[in-house]
Amino acid sequence: DAMVIQNPRYQVTQFGKPVTLSCSQTLNHNVMYWYQQKSSQAPKLLFHYYDKDFNNEADTPDNFQSRRPNTSFCFLDIRSPGLGDAAMYLCATSRGGRYEQYFGPGTRLTVT
C-alpha cells in the first residue's frame, strides 16, 4: 500500500541536543509538509517543499530546518531542542495542485 512513513514514532532527546526526524513516502507526491502539533492544539505548518523548492512559514523558529534529498524522503532537523519543542510532528504529502494531503502517523518528540 502506498503510504507516508515516519521514523521513529517516539523520540526522546535532551535539552539542546540536535535531533532529526524522518519521513518517507511511496505515493510519489511532489509536495511534502511538516506540521507541529502541541497538546490540544491545531496542527501548525512549519514548512513545505514543492518539488525542490523550500517554503518556510514566517513564524517557524530558526531552530527548525528541513532537508529533502530526493522525492521520497524529507527530514526535520531541530538544532537545539527546547522544552517547548516537545510535540507531535506530522509529515504530509500531496500531489501539486490537489488540496488533499496524506499524513504519516507522526513522531512524538519528548525533550528532557
Place this chain on the structure above:
Amino acid sequence: DQQVKQNSPSLSVQEGRISILNCDYTNSMFDYFLWYKKYPAEGPTFLISISSIKDKNEDGRFTVFLNKSAKHLSLHIVPSQPGDSAVYFCCQTGANSKLTFGKGITLSVRP
C-alpha cells in the same frame, strides 16, 4: 488569532443517531474546506471536502454543509457508528494548498 474555529472540544452521541460537528472560519479568501479524521496513534486521514462554489457535499454517511454568508460549515454523520469515534479536524485551504486546521473535536459514539 485562530482562522478556523471548532468551539466545542467534544461531542457524545448514541449509536444510530446523527452527529453534527461544527466549524467557523474568518478568512473568506480561501475557498476549499476539508474534514480530517484522526484515530489515536495514527495520522489524520482525509474524510470529505467541499468547495466554496457548493453548499453541500455528500459521501455515504457523511455530508458537509457550507454556509458562506455565516462563514460556517458542519459535518453530519448519519447514522453514527462506534467506529466513528475519533478526533475530527476542520481545515481550510486555497490556491496555496496550505492547510489551516481547527483544534479538532473529539467525537464519542456510544453503543
